[in-house]
Amino acid sequence: xxxxxxxxxxxxxxxxxxxxxxxxxxxxxxxxxxxxxxxxxxxxxxxxxxxxxxxxxxxxxxxxxxxxxxxxxxxxxxxxxxxxxxxxxxxxxxxxxxxxxxxxxxxxxxxxxxxxxxxxxxxxxxxxxxxxxxxxxxxxxxxxxxxxxxxxxxxxxxxxxxxxxxxxxxxxxxxxxxxxxxxxxxxxxxxxxxxxxxxxxxxxxxxxxxxxxxxxxxxxxxxxxxxxxxxxxxxxxxxxxxxxxxxxxxxxxxxxxxxxxxxxxxxxxxxxxxxxxxxxxxxxxxxxxxxxxxxxxxxxxxxxxxxxxxxxxxxxxxxxxxxxxxxxxxxxxxxxxxxxxxxxxxxxxxxxxxxxxxxxxxxxxxxxxxxxxxxxxxxxxxxxxx
Numbered sequence: 001x002x003x004x005x006x007x008x009x010x011x012x013x014x015x016x017x018x019x020x021x022x023x024x025x026x027x028x029x030x031x032x033x034x035x036x037x038x039x040x041x042x043x044x045x046x047x048x049x050x051x052x053x054x055x056x057x058x059x060x061x062x063x064x065x066x067x068x069x070x071x072x073x074x075x076x077x078x079x080x081x082x083x084x085x086x087x088x089x090x091x092x093x094x095x096x097x098x099x100x101x102x103x104x105x106x107x108x109x110x111x112x113x114x115x116x117x118x119x120x121x122x123x124x125x126x127x128x129x130x131x132x133x134x135x136x137x138x139x140x141x142x143x144x145x146x147x148x149x150x151x152x153x154x155x156x157x158x159x160x161x162x163x164x165x166x167x168x169x170x171x172x173x174x175x176x177x178x179x180x181x182x183x184x185x186x187x188x189x190x191x192x193x194x195x196x197x198x199x200x201x202x203x204x205x206x207x208x209x210x211x212x213x214x215x216x217x218x219x220x221x222x223x224x225x226x227x228x229x230x231x232x233x234x235x236x237x238x239x240x241x242x243x244x245x246x247x248x249x250x251x252x253x254x255x256x257x258x259x260x261x262x263x264x265x266x267x268x269x270x271x272x273x274x275x276x277x278x279x280x281x282x283x284x285x286x287x288x289x290x291x292x293x294x295x296x297x298x299x300x301x302x303x304x305x306x307x308x309x310x311x312x313x314x315x316x317x318x319x320x321x322x323x324x325x326x327x328x329x330x331x332x333x334x335x336x337x338x339x340x341x342x343x344x345x346x347x348x349x350x351x352x353x354x355x356x357x358x359x360x361x362x363x364x365x366x367x368x369x370x371x372x373x374x375x376x377x378x379x380x381x382x383x384x385x386x
Contacts, residue, residue: 070165
């Protein structure tokens with residue numbers, strides 16, 4: 001079986017993606033900024049078209065990857081694909097696999113074609129087209145801001161690559177979580193909970209952002225200072241070793257994610273209090289507080305969601321791969337950047353959002369990897385293992 005870039009490994013793929021993203025961020029932002037100053041119609045059309053080209057490239061890059069790209073690609077091939085193609089009976093198929101429902105449906109639909117590439121290409125299409133649709137919706141189809149730059153902000157997160165090659169069930173869930181966030185802000189509760197239910201069927205950990213979204217909405221009239229008290233209290237508790245692993249009944253709920261709470265084995269992933277992650281989240285929190293309009297309802301909702309999801313993240317430091325939980329806080333960062341800049345600097349929003357996109361890319365693809373190589377953070381492979 002042959003694949004595109006078959007001789008490449010995960011680090012090669014990571015570098016390819018980094019350069020593709022870097023090129024699009026620099027040249028794409030320059031093009032749309034130029035067009036925005038001379039022709040608004042061409043600007044909106046070009047903003048959309050460049051985004052479509054980027055999404056197609058991402059789908060092809062990750063949807064045609066070889067088995068060596070990402071630790072879990074081989075696991076999906078061996079434990080799911082090779083076992084699944086032997087089972088054609090519907091009941092037998094779903095009884096055999098004990099995983100998330102939508103992931104099982106995708107496997108059942110694609111495995112009869114006897115092509116693992118078709119399976120991962122389907123996953124890549126769903127993830128990235130869903131994210132494209134969300135970004136277009138969130139920016140009112142380019143009328144309220146650049147869809148391209150918002151997608152670049154999301155793609156510049158250091159976990160975006162992981163969702164394409166390893167934690168693909170998280171990757172499937174996240175666009176639907178974001179749809180839920182959007183419709184909660186818009187007060188369309190029917191669509192909000194419909195998308196959140198789909199997210200849960202994609203991956204059980206989506207219960208975390210679902211709970212945060214609901215609580216942030218319920219607590220809309222609670223002053224932000226009480227959230228700060230809760231936030232710093234959580235950091236203190238995490239520092240002295242408290243976490244969800246200390247709550248005995250959670251591990252008995254069932255499911256692989258809750259069972260990790262009683263993990264006792266060997267792992268290369270750093271467990272215990274993570275000051276690097278606390279500093280990372282806190283840096284963005286205080287930045288949004290400094291720059292944002294706290295009277296804006298959507299900004300306030302997103303900040304409360306970010307605080308709540310960060311707290312849950314901190315309480316998972318004692319289990320392996322806690323960054324899979326942290327991603328549910330990090331998905332709010334691009335939305336907060338976009339919302340903050342649009343409301344605070346409406347006349348220069350494109351200019352500042354361009355600078356922020358470049359800076360966010362530099363932080364996640366240059367600064368953090370540099371720190372990682374010096375031993376202050378997990379390396380690419382250990383960060384991106386499911």
